[in-house]
Amino acid sequence: MNEELAMLRHAIRDYDLDPAALRIESRLPGIYHSDYHYKIRVEDRCYSARFISNRRYEHDVFVALTDQVLEEQMNYIQFLNGRGIPFMRLQAPSFSKSFAKVSWNGAEYRFLLFEWIEGKHITHCTESVSYQFGQMARKLHDVSIAYPSSLPKDSHRIGSMKMMGILEDAYASSDLSAANRSLLHDYILLAKWHIGSAYSSKLEFMMQSDLNPLNVLWDEEEHIVGIVDFEHIGYTDRIEGLAWLIKWYSRTKGLESHEVSPALAESLLSGYGARDFLGRDERIRLSSLIWLTGCFNWGFVHKTKKILESKEHDRLAEHLAKFRERGLKLSALITV
Structure with missing residues (x-):
């Protein structure tokens, strides 16, 4: 089995989803800060699946993305969704309100799953x-x-x-x-x-x-x-x-x-x-x-x-x- 597919199926095992039904729709462009991002499909629904590494920068110019910071960020996006801001919607694992932890190729990642939002980017502004x-x-x-x-x-x-x-x-x-x-x-x-x-x-x-x-x-x-x-x-x-x-x-x-x-x-x-x-x-x-x-x-x-x-x-x-x-x-x- 493809290594990435196997890793994604392993990562969603606690999300009340059928791992065997998971398909990778696309690996989203680029690997940023040693993170990985995929569009996946499980049966008839699509999700944004993200693996967030523990060390993302060589410097301390930006705030470190610790577990505590991630929890705060997830609380905030749920707050926004409850107030009419069309932010991404988090899917939480059964044992946590925000994310799971997985090991991959000798590195530790935080795994986050969101509902997929279909839309287009507009970069030529009017x-x-x-x-x-x-x-x-x-x-x-x-x-x-x-x-x-x-x-x-x-x-x-x-x-x-x-x-x-x-x-x-x-x-x-x-x-x-x-x-x-x-x-x-x-x-x-x-x-x-x-x-x-x-x-x-x-x-x-x-x-x-x-x-x-x-x-x-x-x-x-x-x-x-x-x-x-x-x-x-x-x-x-x-x-x-x-x-x-x-x-x-x-x-x-x-x-x-x-x-x-x-x-x-x-x-x-x-x-x-x-x-x-x-x-x-x-x-x-x-x-x-x-x-x-x-x-x-x-x-x-x-x-x-x-x-x-x-x-x-x-x-x-x-x-x-x-x-x-x-x-x-x-x-x-x-x-x-």
């Missing part, structure tokens, strides 16, 4: 798509603001400062030329300016998942039918959450393109109803937060660190220039 998603995000945030959780309430600043430390350590230990050192030093100063501009002592925390377009499903009439990410559920400040949404839902040519539209950003904010709290100071902060989402995220820091470590320093100028250009476009999304 004003209608951005507006609708703004409405959904506002509903999700407003429902979530009073949700009690023991997950850490960390602002965007904490992650940014951790990544700054990683980058500055790599910068200090590199043997860059004077010209390249100056280029990277200037970029670091720019990032620090945006981190400072994004700071606020008054944070309005609520729960949010990773709501990028690959985690949102739409029907043929372009209505949202499902949100399918849980691994990144945690607290975010309202404006920090908006920054990530604007980064994703202002893209006009899909996720592989970095072409963005101020009109789409304003459509999302209009759908969200942001005028009731987004004054001039908040817009200045939001603009810097959007810059940070695209130009000082883990992807940027990791790639820059690799360039420094690989000694391919001739690539650095082009790399930094690309992100500076991207930053100008992202900052221009918000009028102050």
Whole structure:
């Protein structure tokens, strides 16, 4: 028997499902963070089956996905489903309210099973798509603001400062030329300016998942039918959450393109109803937060660190220039 099929049949044995009836419909694209994700069918019903590894990152920039964190996330998605948010629906094993544990190829995994949600991804955003998603995000945030959780309430600043430390350590230990050192030093100063501009002592925390377009499903009439990410559920400040949404839902040519539209950003904010709290100071902060989402995220820091470590320093100028250009476009999304 196929090893993956055998493992899945073993994993669902405590789910009041017939393992012999299980069929793999598809292995979903890619293996992320050493996790595995499948669409499976058991008799006449389809499910999303996920194996979540215990160690998913090489660093501590993101919150570790411990058993306790997973339990909190599962409680939250059930809370959302009870309040009209079309989040994925958990199927619990008979001996636990959330997930099972399995061993596979010498590694330990948490196994989670959800009802399958049929839908399509929309990655080429339009004003209608951005507006609708703004409405959904506002509903999700407003429902979530009073949700009690023991997950850490960390602002965007904490992650940014951790990544700054990683980058500055790599910068200090590199043997860059004077010209390249100056280029990277200037970029670091720019990032620090945006981190400072994004700071606020008054944070309005609520729960949010990773709501990028690959985690949102739409029907043929372009209505949202499902949100399918849980691994990144945690607290975010309202404006920090908006920054990530604007980064994703202002893209006009899909996720592989970095072409963005101020009109789409304003459509999302209009759908969200942001005028009731987004004054001039908040817009200045939001603009810097959007810059940070695209130009000082883990992807940027990791790639820059690799360039420094690989000694391919001739690539650095082009790399930094690309992100500076991207930053100008992202900052221009918000009028102050």
